[in-house]
Amino acid sequence: MKHSIKRTALSTAIALGIAGFAASPALAWEPTKPVEFVIPAGPGGGADQMARMIQGIISKNNLMKQSMIPVNKSAGAGAEGFLSVKEAKGDPHKIVISLSNLFTTPLATGVPFSYKDMTPVAMLALDQFVLWTNADKPYKTAKEYIDAVKAAGPNKFKMGGTGSKQEDQIITVALEKATGTKFIYVPFKGGGDVAVQLVGNHIDSSVNNPIEAVAQWRAGKLRAQCVFDDTRMPYKEKITATQSWNDVPTCKEVGVPTDYVMLRGIFMPPGVTQDQVNYYVDLFKKVIATPEWKKFMADGAFNQTFMSGKEFDKWLDANAALHRQLMQEAGFIAK
Helix, strand or coil, X not given: CHHHHHHHHHHHHHHHHHHHHHHCCCCCCCCCCXXXXXXXXXXXXXXXXXXXXXXXXXHHCCCCCCCEEEEECCCCCCHHHHHHHHCCCCCCCEEEEECCHHHHHHHHHCCCCCHHHCEEEEEEEEECCEXXXXXXXXXXXXXXXXXXXXXXXXXXXXXXXECCCCHHHHXXXXXXXXXXXXXXXXXXXXXXXXXXXXXXXXXCEECCCHHHHHHHHHCCXXXXXXXXXXXXXXXXXXXXXXXXXXXXXXXXXXXXXXXXCEEEEEEECCCCCHHHHHHHHHHHHHHHCCHHHHHHHHHCCCECCCEEHHHHHHHHHHHHHHHHHHHHHHCCCCC
């Protein structure tokens, strides 16, 4: 009888254990080795600064058990970086931060790549563009600068930007069409280089992102003439002795009717699982909740829009079509 009771108890315990095991959810996926964080742009630019800020936030706040390693792969207007992610099919230990060169690079170069070749994770923010001039020059407003460019005639003023046939040059062409001007467009590897060249008077203006030129603006070396957006940037804390981002007028306000905003998003290789995507969506939700991220957003005057899932997919499709139209109008699509 004792043996029977013991057997029954043991059988019951085993059955309960099996049932409990079956009922418990599978452990969620997480990285098992360091994650390569691809930056399809040069050092010092907006994408580079954002990726390295993210890596720092993750490390400081212990948001991942594994480390994240930023790697610049900027060759071919970022094609090097995007192709490395496309070719890493099924590898969840590689992610890429994207700019709008996600759309422009394949169109401009003919490289065999589409944003649909990667797995979307999340939009982290939208980035603004500002018309910058050297603070030592006499132009107090964007209109004064554009009037000077017009008066000088075509190809007398140099506009610096990151890469060729990418966002900066698209904005430059749109600006030319809207104002009847013609610049010599001078491409550089990254936004950090562009800001340095403008401070040194090697170019006359740039359309850098706020984060790429904020240090030089704060130091009184550059002047923020206008922002290429429909509304002013919301940040009212002073960056310079007299100005906040909110004090910078929209270009439309000052008679320069041009606007453009840029994606800052995260993608993974094709062929990864939904669990793996979910891990990174959750990770980046934790990142954007930190005080460090909020300060970075304010310092760089970002449009704080977070998207994932179907909402992000829909945004990507709409903006791919928009960029094809902009590239066609500028004559930048590869033959």
